[in-house]
Amino acid sequence: MTNQAFTRAMPSSPSIQGESPFSSLLALQQASQPLAQEIPIIDGQSPPQPAHGRARSVSIPGSANAPRVLQPFNTENIRILLLENVSQGAVKMLREQGFEVDFFTGAWSEEELVSKIGDYHAIGIRSKTRMTKRVFDAAHQLLVVGCFCIGTNQVDLEAASKRGIAVFNSPFANSRSVAELVIGELVCLARQLADRSMEMRHGTWNKVSKGCYELRGKLLGIVGYGHIGSQLSVLAEAMGMQVIYHDVLPLMPLGSARQADSLEELLSVADFVSLHVPELPETRGMIGAKELAQMKPGSYLINNARGSVVDIPALIEALKSKHLAGCAIDVYPREPAKNGEGAFSNELNEWASELQKQSNVIMTPHIGGSTEEAQRLIGIEVGNALCRYINFGGSIGAVNFPEVNIRPITEQETRSIRICYVHHNQPGALLAVNEIIGRHNVDKQSTDSLKEIAYLLADISDVSESDIQDIYMRLSKTPANILTRLLS
Numbered sequence: 001m002t003n004q005a006f007t008r009a010m011p012s013s014p015s016i017q018g019e020s021p022f023s024s025l026l027a028l029q030q031a032s033q034p035l036a037q038e039i040p041i042i043d044g045q046s047p048p049q050p051a052h053g054r055a056r057s058v059s060i061p062g063s064a065n066a067p068r069v070l071q072p073f074n075t076e077n078i079r080i081l082l083l084e085n086v087s088q089g090a091v092k093m094l095r096e097q098g099f100e101v102d103f104f105t106g107a108w109s110e111e112e113l114v115s116k117i118g119d120y121h122a123i124g125i126r127s128k129t130r131m132t133k134r135v136f137d138a139a140h141q142l143l144v145v146g147c148f149c150i151g152t153n154q155v156d157l158e159a160a161s162k163r164g165i166a167v168f169n170s171p172f173a174n175s176r177s178v179a180e181l182v183i184g185e186l187v188c189l190a191r192q193l194a195d196r197s198m199e200m201r202h203g204t205w206n207k208v209s210k211g212c213y214e215l216r217g218k219l220l221g222i223v224g225y226g227h228i229g230s231q232l233s234v235l236a237e238a239m240g241m242q243v244i245y246h247d248v249l250p251l252m253p254l255g256s257a258r259q260a261d262s263l264e265e266l267l268s269v270a271d272f273v274s275l276h277v278p279e280l281p282e283t284r285g286m287i288g289a290k291e292l293a294q295m296k297p298g299s300y301l302i303n304n305a306r307g308s309v310v311d312i313p314a315l316i317e318a319l320k321s322k323h324l325a326g327c328a329i330d331v332y333p334r335e336p337a338k339n340g341e342g343a344f345s346n347e348l349n350e351w352a353s354e355l356q357k358q359s360n361v362i363m364t365p366h367i368g369g370s371t372e373e374a375q376r377l378i379g380i381e382v383g384n385a386l387c388r389y390i391n392f393g394g395s396i397g398a399v400n401f402p403e404v405n406i407r408p409i410t411e412q413e414t415r416s417i418r419i420c421y422v423h424h425n426q427p428g429a430l431l432a433v434n435e436i437i438g439r440h441n442v443d444k445q446s447t448d449s450l451k452e453i454a455y456l457l458a459d460i461s462d463v464s465e466s467d468i469q470d471i472y473m474r475l476s477k478t479p480a481n482i483l484t485r486l487l488s
C-alpha cells in the first residue's frame, strides 16, 4: 500500500486498512520543510520546475504574498501510467514534476488494466483504452484520469465519480485546426477544386471559370459561434469575407461580424453556411429539407460539427437539383470504427454512394481537429489538468466531477494544509466536516456538488502535527467520505 495521505472509502469497508498513510506528512513536518502552496498553472506553460527530484517549495519572485507551489507531501511515490502514445510534451511535463511516469505507445486491454492499474495514482489515455467499472474497481489508488483527446465515451464516468476519481479531457484544443480546415474548404468549394483534382488524376483537362468564385466579398454564415465558430469568423474576415452568425446565446461579435436574428435569416442570405453547433437533442436534424430550401440558390454547406446535425438524404436532393452548388462534410451519422479501404460504404450509411457521386462534394474522414498542433495542445492542457488536480486539488474542467478551486496559499502561510474531500452529496455531510475542521482556523473553503458527488477544498492554517493527524483520520471516517487527501 502507498503511504500517500489519502483514504478512499472502499465498497466493502469504510476506509483503507493498514499502515497509517500519514507517516510521510509527519516525517515531512518533522524535517521542518516549509509547507508548499499553490501557484496557478498557466495554459501552455509548465509550473516552475526543480532542477532534479521534486522541490517542496518553489517561489515566484516578489512579495511574501506570492503563491507557492502546493504539492502532495509524498510526491516521490506518485505513479502515472500513460498509454496510447500521448504527446511527448505531456510526458516531459509530468516527469519534470517529479512523478514516476510509465509510458506505453499502445492501448491496454481490460485484463491488463485490471491487473496493473492498482499501482498507479493517475492514468493518461486516448480513445482506445476502455476504463470500465471493472478497471475502476481494481484502481485502489487512482485519483485522476486524463483523456488526451476530445471525447470521454471510453470512460465509465459514473464508475469514476462513484470512486471519487476525477476525469479530465481537452474539448477545445483543436478549435483552430477545425477553423483552418473550413477556410480551406471554402476555397476548395468556391473553385470546385475537388472535382478538378479528381479529373486531372484521371487525365482530364477541364479549364473552366464558370461557377468558380473568389471568397472576397462573399457572406459566410456561421451556425454556432463558440470556440470554433468565432475563430472561423476572424479568419474569414481576414480573407475579405463578411460574416453573419446564429447562436442560441446573444454573443459579442468579433470584428465586423453580426449576429442574425434567426437561423432562417442566416440561411436566406449566406453564400456559405458552416455548422459549428454541439450534438444536442435540439441540433439533431437541425439542417433538413426545409432549412436547405431556405438556403440561397447556389450557396454551399459545410458540416464539421456532428453527423447528426444534417439530414444527408435531403442534402443529396439539394445537390442533385443544383439548389446547392456544393458541400463539404467531415462528420457522419455513422462513422467507421477504424481506418481502411471500403470502410465508408452503403452498409454503414445507405446513402454513401449517392453522396460520393455528386459534383463539388468534399468528403473527409472526421479530420477537422486532427493535426500535430492540436495533439500537442491537448498534451499540454490535459497534462496541466493532471498536475493541478494531483498537486493542488483544483478540479476546474473535470467532466464527471464538481468543479472547485480556491485561491492559493501564500509564502507567508507556512503552516497551512489543504484538505481535498470527495464525498457523497448527502444531508449532514458538511455538518460532519465542519464539526471536525470548525475548531481550527479555516482560511478558506469552497464546495460544490454534481449529482451524487460533492467536493470540498479547504485551507487550514496554524495546525500542529497532531491536529493534522486528527483531522485526517476523522475526515476519512465520516459516513459521506469517498476520498480524503491532504496536501501540504
Ligand SMILES: NC(=O)c1ccc[n+]([C@@H]2O[C@H](COP(=O)([O-])OP(=O)(O)OC[C@H]3O[C@@H](n4cnc5c(N)ncnc54)[C@H](O)[C@@H]3O)[C@@H](O)[C@H]2O)c1
Pocket: 150, 171, 172, 174, 175, 178, 223, 224, 225, 226, 227, 228, 229, 246, 247, 248, 249, 276, 277, 278, 279, 280, 282, 283, 304, 305, 306, 330, 331, 366, 367, 368, 369, 370
Ligand atoms: N470535425 C472535427 O474533427 C471536430 C473537432 C472539434 C469539434 N467538433 C465539433 O464542433 C462543434 C462545435 O465545437 P466548439 O468547440 O466550437 O463548441 P462550443 O461549445 O465552443 O460552441 C458551440 C456553440 O454552439 C451554440 N449552440 C448550441 N446549440 C445551438 C443551437 N441549437 N443553435 C445555434 N447555436 C447553438 C452554443 O451556444 C455555442 O456558442 C461540436 O459539435 C464539436 O463536436 C468537430
